[in-house]
Amino acid sequence: MNKEMNTPFMATHPGEMIKDELLERKMTQKELTEKSGIKTSVLCEIINGKRAISVNVAQALEKALDIPIEIWLNMQTQYKLDLANIARRNEPSQTVQLNIPVRDRHLLKELARKFGWVCMM
Template structure:
């Protein structure tokens, strides 16, 4: 049986943007949004966890903060997987295929 490895309660990427990038650089929402080429409202939705990191946003963040787009997408994926696992802890799914030898 396959085991799914999900980071325990990972932060939303918006929290990382605010705490690890904006705060140390003393950036406000307006300055950061302008630098990213997005609206203040769009950035606020991300920072408050009401919107996720799209591939486009991952590219923007990677260029602005000298990171990789994969880092941002992986953070979003871990967050989404954790959230989904909390809403559906006992999914009823029949295993159709196994790579384990009998």
């Protein structure tokens, strides 16, 4: 399979997972900052996709949300790889960036399968 077929059409920032976790747990950002010790401004920037998840933040998220540090760091690495692969495409018009909650991503995957699109999340 060529590189083009492995390139997703969008990159998902790990902040999206934090948003989804907060919704699922009915937790506020303030509660997460209190539980994790992450500064409010740092958490807000991560959730809005403006800051990367560092090792320290990943450790704090593991403690607060019981999601292993490896998951957070792998998501951050995958996000950076996806951005790089998308940027290398010859036809930028093929890239569509969407923000879709985790709970609805199965619908997108089904559409992608139906139309033969590559959908990696």
